[in-house]
Amino acid sequence: MATLFFIMLIGAALIWAGVVGLLFYAARKRRTYSEQVAGKVILWGGALFPAVVLAALLSYAVWLMPNVRPWFGTDDPGLRRIEVTGEQFWWRVRYLDQDGAALFETANEIRLPVGERVTFSLTTADVIHSFWIPVLGGKMDMIPGRTNRLSLLAEKPGTYRGVCAEFCGTSHTMMAFTVEAMDPPAYDAWLATRQSTGGQDAEGHALFMKNGCSACHTIAGTDAHGVIGPDLTAFGTRGSVGAGSLGNTADNIARFIREPAKVKPGALMPHYAMLPVAETDRIAGYLKGLQ
Incomplete structure (x- = not known):
């Protein structure tokens, strides 16, 4: 990309210098107007020269394109x-x-x-x-x-x-x-070491299962196998809750469980504001402990 940029910059600078040079030349060599000369200038300078230059630049850009495009080489089976x-x-x-x-x-x-x-x-x-x-x-x-x-x-x-x-x-x-x-x-x-044991908090896991969280979420090493929502295996190691919406703390996890739409408007996860605070806090602690 840088090579293409500098080639085009140098080419543009040379064209600009040539046009300015012709301007000074024409200003010093005052001649009577000639339709024949004007026609040649328009033909060569206004049509043929730009067409040749633009065609050359386009050809060069197309030749460079395979090395510039971000998906180049994705068919390599070793990747x-x-x-x-x-x-x-x-x-x-x-x-x-x-x-x-x-x-x-x-x-x-x-x-x-x-x-x-x-x-x-x-x-x-x-x-x-x-x-x-x-x-x-x-x-x-x-x-x-x-x-x-x-x-x-x-x-x-x-x-x-x-x-x-x-x-x-x-x-x-x-x-x-x-x-x-x-x-x-x-x-x-x-x-x-990616596989999780499902955590050590048996009570938190029981509440997670009891309240239907496993219908949407998977936690490896447990009987939670939902596929609708995000996989929560090793959730405690992640840096955020709700795809960057909140920091990954037990309080923020509980907040998201209770009212996800207030944290992230339009989120498809149902709210659990009807649960006792102690239960959502225990589920949040369980999720934070998943490593």
């Missing part, structure tokens, strides 16, 4: 693969093996190995969303009934912010996700 589904208003994230089978699922957070290109398969469960990690690459739309692919490379460790870049409803601006770029050994260790 790591992640599937992301946009939903109102959160992100479903599945890590895949090289054959496309799901290893596990999480939500609103993505981890990448530094120095390794990763292929993202992007789709949506409802309306059009747009997947964008500004630090790492360009936007890619997520369109119902279609899977788009994007290839990204994290060059140094760090934590980056991702957003939805297409208006998708009331809480569009509250649909963030984080991307943590990790050294490859740390990333592989994280993958190997």
